[in-house]
Amino acid sequence: MIVWGYSTKTQIVKSVDIGCSHCHHKTLNIVAYKKVFDLFWIPCFPFSAQHALACPTCGTHYDISSTTIDVKTLKSSPSWKHFIGLIIFPLILGSVHVFSKMKEDNYLKEAEIYRQNIQADDKVILETDEDKKFPYVVYKVTNTSDLTITGVFSKYAYKTLDRARNAAKYPKDGDFETTESPISKEEFNTLSNIKAIVR
Template sequence: MIFYGTNSSKIKKGQLRNITCPNCSNDVSMNYTVFGKYFHLYWIPFFPYGKVNVAECNTCKATYDIKNLDQKINAKFKIEQDRNPTKTPFKHFSGIGIIALIIVGGILYDKLEENDSLDYAKNPKIGDVYYFELPEMKGHYSTLKITKITKDSILGLENNMEIGSKSDMDKILDEKNYVYPFSYSKEELKDLTKDLSVFFKITRD
């Protein structure tokens, strides 16, 4: 179940002096509160969408939406706001901030993963796993694993399983899936991994 909706929080308080209250007709001061409205998802504020300005008579405690009061009161409120504008708090953008951090974190993680793969490609070791897209079936992926390194050659086993999603490739890494032998010269493998265009990721335990 997705919990979403709207909410508000107090973002400013102040006072309007020498006001005639429409309810008790006394010359009073009114305390006002500015509420910032925002959309939320799972109770996390995502972005603001407006403000509500509420005034309360100090004498009779009647409350009003300031926009519904007379022009004189609205003019006083406008002067007060011009002098000290109400700022939307950063917390009302929390959701957007969290999403931005996740995106930036993902980009940094991918970059670190790419740098690791390039480092492993320069110095292959037994147990390294190479991830690739099947050349004859675009959008399908598999892996191979290095099992032996000689003076001139890299030998190993290719995975007999494939999967249609890069993000789910860990599901096919079971040792029993590596059954098809392969071999490359060190120069061949170096060419295939120099820019990660063939093997897009290399992992090492």
């Protein structure tokens, strides 16, 4: 779920020599009220601004259009804090990608170690091209010999590698087919679509 909305940020543009009619302070501030787009309560970018006059002493606000001040000539550069979301979110997404890649590499290294000494009850996670949405299947090794490996495939395909690993780690009754599918050890050792082996 994505939480988004906007918040209003206040920025003092400059002071002008106009007196406050309430507290008789000699100057008023031109204040910019900027609407800032927020994503998960983090400001991403400003998208509109309105100006008003405000007394720095008593806080009374005045309509700027009742003065001779031309709002179009006012320049108020937005604070870098209004753009912090544009910095944070790419960093978060990049970090997630890097860590998931590192985790996948660790799974592959572990799989290479287990592949050399495959045992009964090992669960091999394979990536298939049959279904792009659910590309991962689990092959449970039931028996090994010098030349062949025998096992059964999972009845289900999985959307992510982590889900397939969880299903392999914590199998339930009826998760696997009953018909065994043998494969030669030579062919097994050359398979390139092995993504993980769970022991």
